[in-house]
Amino acid sequence: MQSNAALEYDYSLAKKFTFLTILFGFLGMLIGTIIAAQMAFPELNYLLGEYGTFSRLRPLHTNTVVFGFTVSAIFATWFYIGQRVLKVSMAESKFLMVVGNIQFWLYFVGALIATVSLLLGISSGKEYAQYEWWVDLVVVVIWVLWGVGMMGLIGIRREKALYISVWYYLACFLGIAMLYLFNNMSIPTYFATEGLGAITHSVSMYSGTNDALVQWWYGHNAVAFGFTVPIVGMIYYFLPKESGQAIYSYKLSLLSFWGLMFVYLWAGSHHLLWSTVPDWMQTMGSAFSVVLILPSWGSAINMLLTMKGEWNQLTDNPLIKFMVLASTFYMLSTIEGPIQAIKSVNAIAHFTDWIPGHVHDGVLGWVTFMIMASLFHMAPRMFKREIYSRKMMETQFWLQTTAVVLYFTSMWIAGITQGMMWRAVDEYGNLMYSFIDTVNVLHPYYTIRALAGVMYLIGFIMFAYNMYKTMTSAKEITEEPQFRTPMA
């Protein structure tokens, strides 16, 4: 029998993962800013010898942001949202608490090992999947633990129907599991011989074009199931909660969820346009990328329409501002991606700085904004204190918004300039520029990008400080706020 008394939720795991989200967010963005600066000022490569070169730091940046920052945030929000929408407290099951804690500590230790391995240059060579087989094993165990925890919580739920956010977390779990396993298949060479060479080394199960196909099926969809699906899950919970408005349309959420599930994985091959994969596959990737606008915009429009008639909240509540801007950047990024996936545009855009530009308006504008808003919303409810400073939040918002705009505009210009210069020919049909000409011309844009990185990082430090003060010294609250997050 369901009682009407409010459940006492157990936030210990949500809190722990919140700390990690902030820690890895800071590290990932710091390294990102460093490598952005290195492209403008190459002298910065020699600060740490071999370990400080752009090439070693670049995978460290992407992996810290993906597997450190975003995955921590996915866990943190899951351990918060999961209990609430399933109407069951983690504390009710000792088993789930133990599994969750093992997941946390293994994840923390695993992250440190993974970081060191990348700094040492131990890499399987695939983008966003650089971890060698033994780190992969740890990742798989962590993921399975999360799955067990999630299924377990769903198993003992009181709320019969799964709320939309749970669909997305489930899809995140299943999607990443499938992608990660298949892409990282490899044979450890030490065990395939009589113990020859390094035990850390392995060789991919796939070769050449097949390897590329599997890798970008993974690479693109790691974005789908890491940077899109769980973040949409977050906004489906936190926006209605924060604004007090019901989701605009259930049908639209249904349509965009299943649409996203079906369409996303086709699009991976748009990373391989004009490569040696078969033509029909390139066309398929290109076409489905354009179709992908529908489910993406479906969710985003559903979010924006949720605010219908309530736009005044935008002026009084900075958290709504974060979420609405996140949706807007999601729309921008999901129209930009399909444009880049059109074959003729891709001929210019591929291999240029426009691609990192696209990734970052998505990750900085959409993912990080939504994650920060989520943690801000969770903090007063987990720590029973109001947000330390609203003013700081406002300043952070404008600083980071400006930073994202500087980032993507400079990279758009840089990328298109590069693409046009590479193909420019004079009246006799000879190439007009040597490669180095196309590098030199980009210096101002790289400088602007580095500046944007610094601004965004400062914003994130403000966020971290605001969170820290909220946990430790902000005004205590006795009752849980129903909707709007209280802030000083």
Add this chain to the structure above:
Amino acid sequence: MFFHWLEKNPFFFASGISIVIAFAGLIEIVPNFAKAARPVVDLKPRTVLELAGKNVYIKDNCMSCHSQLIRPFKSETDRYGDYSLSGEYAFDRPFLWGSKRTGPDLHRVGNYRTTDWHENHMLNPAEIVPGSIMPAYKHQFTNLADIETAYAEAVTVKNAFHTPYGPEFKRTRAAWEAHRPKVLADAKAIADDMKNKDVKEAVANGQVPEIVALIAYLNSLK
């Protein structure tokens, strides 16, 4: 309604998600695997020294700035050489196409750069190419390449995927010891074209600095 029912049955919901997302992978990936990439005529697997060099290339993550994929555009074939064919990559595990060109493409760099050029370039890129933003890779002159691991890799791909390495490639330590002089001879051939005294000395002493292996690999990209 079907979807309402699904939302109350997590097992079927999860199964539904799995089926829907697996669909695209099956249709797009399986056919290519079934055909498998056929190597172009005369394609040889890389020597152990070249494989060791490829692993240095991966270790220092050269592919974050350099592609190895020449697209079928006139501007690219003019700049880098013939466009790339699928069969050329048949033995590449992993593929190293890259996704961003901060530096030029390297798929056929062996055709137009020499050992001497690479040596100087890795020591000080900006001196060879004024304006270059590539970091120097001085540590490659002192770090030693892991040729034993490269040999283990060659044996593994031979046994697992029938990559055509000769019968002398066996999984035993004795076979590796027998093969080592061949690797050192290859390394000496590269080092002979280099100027760095320490590198020459190391090779003479039976060691293989990373730079030697890396240059062997870059020279093999044709």
